[in-house]
Amino acid sequence: MSREVRVRFAPSPTGALHIGGVRTALYNYLFAKKTNGRFLLRIEDTDRNRFVPGAEEYIKDALDWLGIAPDESPWSPGDCGPYRQSERKPMYMQYAMDLIEKGHAYYAFDTSEELDAMRERLTAARVVSPQYNSITRTQMKNSLTLPEDEVKEKLASGEPYVIRIKIPRKEEVRLNDMIRGWVMVHSNSLDDKVLMKSDGMPTYHLANIVDDHLMEITHVIRGEEWLPSAPLHVLLYKYFGWEDTMPQFAHLPLLLKPDGNGKLSKRDAEKHGFPIFPLNWKDPGSGNILQGFKESGYMPDAFLNFLAFLGWNPGDHREIFSLDELVDAFSIERIGKSGTKFDINKAQWYNEQYLRAKSDEALAAYLLADMGKEGHSIELEKAIKIAHIIKERATFPSDLWLEGKFMVVAPTSFDEELAAKKWNEDAVKVLGTYQEKLGSFDGEFSPETAKSILESAAVEHEIKLGKVMQAVRLAITGVGVGPDMMAVFSILGKKELIKRIGFALDTLTVS
RNA sequence: GGUCGGUUCGUCUAGGGGUUAGGACGUAUCCCUUUCACGGAUAAGACACGGGUUCGAUUCCCGUACCGACUACCA
Numbered sequence: 122m123s124r125e126v127r128v129r130f131a132p133s134p135t136g137a138l139h140i141g142g143v144r145t146a147l148y149n150y151l152f153a154k155k156t157n158g159r160f161l162l163r164i165e166d167t168d169r170n171r172f173v174p175g176a177e178e179y180i181k182d183a184l185d186w187l188g189i190a191p192d193e194s195p196w197s198p199g200d201c202g203p204y205r206q207s208e209r210k211p212m213y214m215q216y217a218m219d220l221i222e223k224g225h226a227y228y229a230f231d232t233s234e235e236l237d238a239m240r241e242r243l244t245a246a247r248v249v250s251p252q253y254n255s256i257t258r259t260q261m262k263n264s265l266t267l268p269e270d271e272v273k274e275k276l277a278s279g280e281p282y283v284i285r286i287k288i289p290r291k292e293e294v295r296l297n298d299m300i301r302g303w304v305m306v307h308s309n310s311l312d313d314k315v316l317m318k319s320d321g322m323p324t325y326h327l328a329n330i331v332d333d334h335l336m337e338i339t340h341v342i343r344g345e346e347w348l349p350s351a352p353l354h355v356l357l358y359k360y361f362g363w364e365d366t367m368p369q370f371a372h373l374p375l376l377l378k379p380d381g382n383g384k385l386s387k388r389d390a391e392k393h394g395f396p397i398f399p400l401n402w403k404d405p406g407s408g409n410i411l412q413g414f415k416e417s418g419y420m421p422d423a424f425l426n427f428l429a430f431l432g433w434n435p436g437d438h439r440e441i442f443s444l445d446e447l448v449d450a451f452s453i454e455r456i457g458k459s460g461t462k463f464d465i466n467k468a469q470w471y472n473e474q475y476l477r478a479k480s481d482e483a484l485a486a487y488l489l490a491d492m493g494k495e496g497h498s499i500e501l502e503k504a505i506k507i508a509h510i511i512k513e514r515a516t517f518p519s520d521l522w523l524e525g526k527f528m529v530v531a532p533t534s535f536d537e538e539l540a541a542k543k544w545n546e547d548a549v550k551v552l553g554t555y556q557e558k559l560g561s562f563d564g565e566f567s568p569e570t571a572k573s574i575l576e577s578a579a580v581e582h583e584i585k586l587g588k589v590m591q592a593v594r595l596a597i598t599g600v601g602v603g604p605d606m607m608a609v610f611s612i613l614g615k616k617e618l619i620k621r622i623g624f625a626l627d628t629l630t631v632s
Numbered sequence: 633g634g635u636c637g638g639u640u641c642g643u644c645u646a647g648g649g650g651u652u653a654g655g656a657c658g659u660a661u662c663c664c665u666u667u668c669a670c671g672g673a674u675a676a677g678a679c680a681c682g683g684g685u686u687c688g689a690u691u692c693c694c695g696u697a698c699c700g701a702c703u704a705c706c707a
Binding site: 135168281301305306307311326348372382437464466470471524589603 | 657
């Protein structure tokens with residue numbers, strides 16, 4: 122039996138999709154592409170109370186941004202639609218009924234008050250974990266305890282009910298997880314989970330199994346938080362009689378807080394000031410904006426590369442992988458078992474690597490766009506040159522303008538501390554002479570000529586160039602650090618240099 | 633509490649019965665650079681603990697500790 126590989130990413134539209142979800146999507150995508158299979162996206166919106174407007178669009182936009190769009194989804198349906206569980210609502214009841222007929226499920230009429238009372242009673246009796254199970258169900262209001270007539274009457278009269286799975290009393294449930302190996306659970310630790318809610322919607326457990334079956338899913342790659350309910354899912358496959366096509370499970374290690382312990386959460390984003398969401402997200406309730414990787418300056422290929430390595434590695438020392446290379450190298454066997462702390466440093470490093478690998482032309486476009494927002498513009502040619510000398514000191518594309526602005530806009534003030542230390546008679550003399558020499562020079566202006574003229578100015582006053590170099594930088598750029606001066610000189614050009622030196626000479630005073 | 637899962641440098645990880653336990657991020661130092669950064673080099677830095685099994689265990693087994701997930705008519 123070799124079926125075409127079909128995997129799915131099945132998020133709930135309850136808010137912004139965080140980085141852990143994005144990684145789950147990525148691994149699903151990589152596995153699908155690696156095996157020439159298909160990657161589907163299914164929206165699990167069976168809980169109307171938690172539905173958040175915009176969340177679904179957010180998921181789509183995030184995957185599009187990263188270039189890992191699904192082959193089948195609500196917005197690009199295949200043959201297994203609909204791809205939203207809310208739209209599949211009419212399909213589920215028949216499966217629940219099937220289970221009831223087979224004796225693997227039953228109606229339950231208990232109100233939430235009655236359920237609370239039961240739990241309280243059990244807690245008071247010091248039962249360790251109060252649950253609706255093979256023991257307690259005998260004392261509750263359900264089709265197993267009530268006379269058949271009464272059950273029929275309740276159903277006919279429209280009394281609210283749920284359908285619960287009937288977990289067997291003594292049974293070893295086992296599953297072979299692709300990442301964790303054999304996992305065994307005894308059925309007496311499972312409870313009679315609700316399959317159909319009183320509003321007529323299925324719960325996650327039912328919808329998930331039915332949909333995975335109908336959509337012919339072959340591998341379920343999801344977060345570790347699902348491991349405890351996996352035995353329940355295995356039982357459902359068995360009761361439906363779908364064991365032969367039951368997907369293989371792979372439960373991914375969790376993404377942990379950067380500091381301390383616990384699962385990465387929304388609070389961590391606010392706490393640390395760095396993003397844990399792919400895109401900006403404005404919470405419709407509070408109006409708060411959560412920072413996205415995209416808007417923070419992370420590039421999709423760099424972010425993807427970073428994400429792939431959170432819990433997976435290729436087994437050799439390579440670190441930089443394009444999406445295609447990731448597809449090629451990916452295997453579920455090489456996914457780790459233990460939780461992964463999220464480290465923003467590594468994300469930054471990846472971004473720097475990708476930024477440096479980009480062409481000067483591509484980077485010039487970022488630079489031009491950013492300066493345009495502040496009303497500045499220069500020729501493309503010049504922008505390319507600036508991008509070239511600035512990119513090595515940038516982490517984000519926006520750093521290009523931040524760090525390169527001085528090449529476009531002349532300084533209007535000077536670093537006072539540096540001026541106090543380095544601005545002296547010698548500097549004034551050399552710069553004065555340099556300015557004159559530049560004025561009378563009319564050959565080809567290059568980094569070399571810029572330098573030789575400056576050297577000759579220094580020689581004229583018998584001053585070592587090194588002594589005044591910091592002052593020269595100060596005069597031209599206003600600050601003490603920056604890229605190679607001669608490269609800066611040649612980009613600025615003769616006229617601009619003369620102007621800037623003039624301004625510095627007029628403004629700065631020797632103390 | 634119960635069930636399940638996990639544990640190699642600060643972090644991400646490779647490895648696997650005999651290794652100087654390898655790499656990357658970060659950190660430090662040096663080199664390069666008339667500055668900073670980049671780049672290059674070097675350094676510090678780890679097998680949670682206790683029992684087995686074994687000639688030998690970081691690796692296999694069992695316990696303990698610690699961490700995490702789950703324990704809803706949420707997914």
